[in-house]
Amino acid sequence: MFISISVESFHPGSQIDIRQVKNFDQFIGHEFPFKIIKLNKARRNIVVSRRAVLEEERARMREEIVKVLEEGQIREGVVKNITDFGAFIDLGGVDGLLHITDMSWGRVNHPSELVSIGDRIKVKVLSYDRKRERISLGLKQLTAHPWENIENKYPIESQVRGKVVSITDYGAFVELEEGIEGLVHISEMSWTQHVRHPSKLVNISDIVEVKVLKIDSENQKISLGMKQTEDDPWDTLDTKYPPGTKIEGTVCSLTNFGAFVELEENIDGLVHISDMSWTKRIRQASEMFKKDDVIPVVVTEIDIKRRRISLSHKEAFENPWPRFAEQYAVGVEIRGAISRLLERGVVVSLVDEVDGFVPLSHLAIEGLQTPRQSFAEGQELPLEVIEFDKNQKKIVLSVREYFKDKDQADYEAYLAEHPVQEVVADEDDADKDDEMESWGDVHDEQDES
Template structure:
């Protein structure tokens, strides 16, 4: 009779299913759970999420692995029951593309395991952040939102991404930031990167390009002369390309263009002081003030010498005085003369030896058409 009752009781249970139970005894290493069978099943303490809070009388759902194991006890698992319930909940309420909160659990090869309320998902290393991650351990134990990329029902695994959510959020911020921007507006930013042609400025969600030609009214050879990575700067919005999401920035435009007053400050015929900043075969460039340079052409360097190279007369860094010969405000050009600091010797000669006067001299050279004295 007992064997018959036992068989009937066995028939009431189905292996590989979830059954309700109640904790009837709590031990140091685990708990006995009554599922209505003739014997209680045992669940190790490690399967409980908060073992310290577990008490006798608690109702739990367990996974029935086998009706009777080698100890004549039902083989049950709380962990598997929680996984199945969580899996069913996640796959029924969430799908690929959905957003779910999870806990960064521990590192594995190629990424991090994420706990999604009892279901482990895989977060590839490339999907942790927008940029490269130097130390994955910095993320362990923290909760974040993730986007479900793929659910495999057969293998019961889930692949998630945090990067896609960050990129979507950044894109929204970029769009809003572009809407708030206006040409000629002053914005604060941080120098993010420096190249030979300029610097990229982080404006709080979108990078703008500050070209080297828009950094200073004066001459600079490299952006690093004025800026360094991490430096906070105030820049002016010069242009916005909404389609390509590009912003052009200016630094020199925050100050007055020195060429606006050159005709008043340096009228034609006046003498100016400056420093030689560049030498070309045809002349030398003189910095009169920051942002204003004038050219001394080789033909304006000496009254008596035939100058073929400007470097024979002046050198870079040399302080000189020159006379303003001409100003092209629109073209931002000033013509300077070095020889005009002294009188033209031919004018002096004409005054000293007027036509018709007698002079003495030494024959220097003879030609077929005359003599040079």
């Protein structure tokens, strides 16, 4: 850059300012004081510097300011540089550091969120190390600490609005005002939903209604609740659904031991496998229902304290067992189709989809070690009822008793249909045989031999 005085001189770009300058055009046409830093008469070469003038002025100002600079003073300065950890402020001849933690009582992700280079701001001198020439500045200290009189601003049980500023695995932090954040623990988010992660209910920057549950002013902690801003539906659930209430619900999930049925939004109860059917012996809920099925249920019990509802599907229908007492009286002959092969007998499906059990010895085949040697699911058997237990809901049947008064030719035809064969051990046998426990004590002569 050339500047007109009485003669032309050269001004290096690096000497234009104390700070780095990217746009030199901003100086064209303006007058400034310069200092000659190099003179070569033989070559008629003059080099000048504006920076040298600024540095001398800065040194003079520095001498003046360090004499009067004290902790606690409020000074005006210009943002000189911004880093990840803070901003350097030119107080007029001397720089101080405004650390990111002293910029705001609230959360600051980066200093550039609050200040820009060239901004003129007021700051407070927090500390001044004359020996090391280090000055620490604060911006947030210009305002009162937000935690002062916190109990009066946010009384326990008061309901306020706040912004979600952070989400963790265990909850969400909500900013009530700059510098005041409280934690909504995951357990305080919903009365009814099983919240696996806070992000399922809230997002960063969401404005939410919360209730103040607890304040620890000494440790600057506030416990907040979202669910407390609404009535707890469980408080009146036993009145709304007293035991005996019949209602339709939607199957929302299945487990090995039962099905969870939603009665209303986020309110569900359990139908245990033992309460699914009057007639079938259910091993898994998926044998009866699939997800999203709409089924009738009867409320059998509500445990408000444990927040559990017990439901029954079978009680939504008439108990058929008093009727079965005559239909399946001992001595009645009937046919049934094999539905399951167990190690010590077979389960057969009878009329009305009721299950009966035929012990191994009553299959009337001598030397039979397992039903799989002679039988398969779906085959029909001629049967006679040998035991009926209405209380245990158990029907025991016998092929052997059926053929006692039948022609020998009929029995031989039966044997021909079910020859004894060698079988390979089935990995599922142990699991299937566990079902024997549901039939209780069933008389089997082979067990006595």
